[in-house]
Amino acid sequence: MPLDTRAINVKSFDCGKDAINTYLRRYAAKNMALNLNRTFVLPYTPEAYIGKESPGKSHVAAYYTLAHQTLVREELPDPSRLPRYPVPVILLAQLGIDRRFHRQGLGAKTLVYALRHAYQIASNPKGIPALGVVLDVLDQDALAFYQSFDFFFPLTDNPMKLFIPIASLESL
Numbered sequence: 001m002p003l004d005t006r007a008i009n010v011k012s013f014d015c016g017k018d019a020i021n022t023y024l025r026r027y028a029a030k031n032m033a034l035n036l037n038r039t040f041v042l043p044y045t046p047e048a049y050i051g052k053e054s055p056g057k058s059h060v061a062a063y064y065t066l067a068h069q070t071l072v073r074e075e076l077p078d079p080s081r082l083p084r085y086p087v088p089v090i091l092l093a094q095l096g097i098d099r100r101f102h103r104q105g106l107g108a109k110t111l112v113y114a115l116r117h118a119y120q121i122a123s124n125p126k127g128i129p130a131l132g133v134v135l136d137v138l139d140q141d142a143l144a145f146y147q148s149f150d151f152f153f154p155l156t157d158n159p160m161k162l163f164i165p166i167a168s169l170e171s172l
Contacts, residue, residue, distance in 0.1 A: 001040060001041060001042075001043065002032070002038060002039070002040055002041075003028055003029060003032060003038075003039040003040065003041050003063070005029045007043075007057060007058060008041055008043055008057055008058050008059070008060060009056070009057040009058065009059050009060070010024050010025050010028070010029075010060060011025055012059050012060070013025065013059070013060040013063070013096070013098055014098060014099050015096040015097055015098055015099060016099055016102075017096065017138060017139070019138060020094060020095075020096040020138065021096070023065070023094050023096075024039070024060065024063055024094070024096060028063075028065060028094075031065075036067060037065050037066060037067035037091075037093060038065065038066055038067075039063055039064070039065040039094070040063060040064055040065075040066075040114075040117070041060045041061075041062070041063045042060070042061045042062040042063070042106075042110065043058035043059065043060060043061065044058060044059055044060075044061045045058055045059070046059060059098070060098060061097070061098050061100070061101050061106065062095075062096065062097045062098065062101065062106050062107075062109075062110040063094065063095070063096055063110075064092065064094060064095045064096075064110055064111075064113075064114040064117075065092075065093040065094035065095075066090055066091065066092060066093065066114065066117065066118060066121070067090070067091045067093050068088060068089075068090060068091065068128060068130070069088070069089050069090070069091040069134060070086035070087060070088055070089070071086060071087060071089055071131075071134070071155075072086050073086075073087065075155060075156055076131065076132075076155070076163070077153075077155075077163070077165075082131075087131050088128065088129060088130045088131065089130050089131050089132050089133065089134045089163075090118040090121060090122060090130045090132075090133045090134070090166075091133075091134050091135075091136070092114055092115075092118065092133055092134070092135045093136070095107075095110060095111060095114060097110060107145060108149075111146075111149070112172055115133060115164070115169050115172055116169065116172050118130070118133045118166070118169065119166060119169035119170065119172065122166045123166065123170075130166055131165065131166060132163050132164055132165040132166050132168075133163070133164050133166070133169070134155060134161065134162070134163055135152065135161070135162040135163075136160065136161055137159075137160040137161070137162060143159065143160060146162055151164055151168060152164050
């Protein structure tokens with residue numbers, strides 16, 4: 001579901017990575033209001049509130065942020081068939097799983113859901129087309145996570161920038 005800070009408590013989110021926590025807590029809602037990107041959350045209700053009539057706000061188990069970006073053809077695989085101007089891609093800008101849900105498979109499920117969402121955006125006739133999905137990887141832990149899926153490949157000489165063509169997402 002799209003982030004709605006009136007219904008979701010973002011302050012309690014902690015994935016163990018300050019940059020990912022800070023983005024959700026301070027910038028996600030602001031950037032959505034500016035129409036720069038969209039953040040989607042998987043909410044949960046803490047056990048202490050289950051069954052109560054007025055539990056308050058839900059908390060975030062996982063989230064991801066999608067945005068549009070352009071890349072010059074030289075950055076992309078097989079640039080010979082591409083135009084000489086920048087081409088659109090979808091940026092998976094953020095992905096975080098709260099520590100309470102680590103090692104339960106939620107990271108993989110959230111990633112697949114985010115990639116399916118990107119595919120829906122790019123393949124929908126009323127959506128915005130994109131050549132693929134780009135990830136700017138935060139650190140070595142995140143790189144190991146993404147590499148475990150075997151469908152990302154480095155976009156440039158920088159192994160921390162990954163790419164997957166939109167056509168490859170059709171089977172997800």
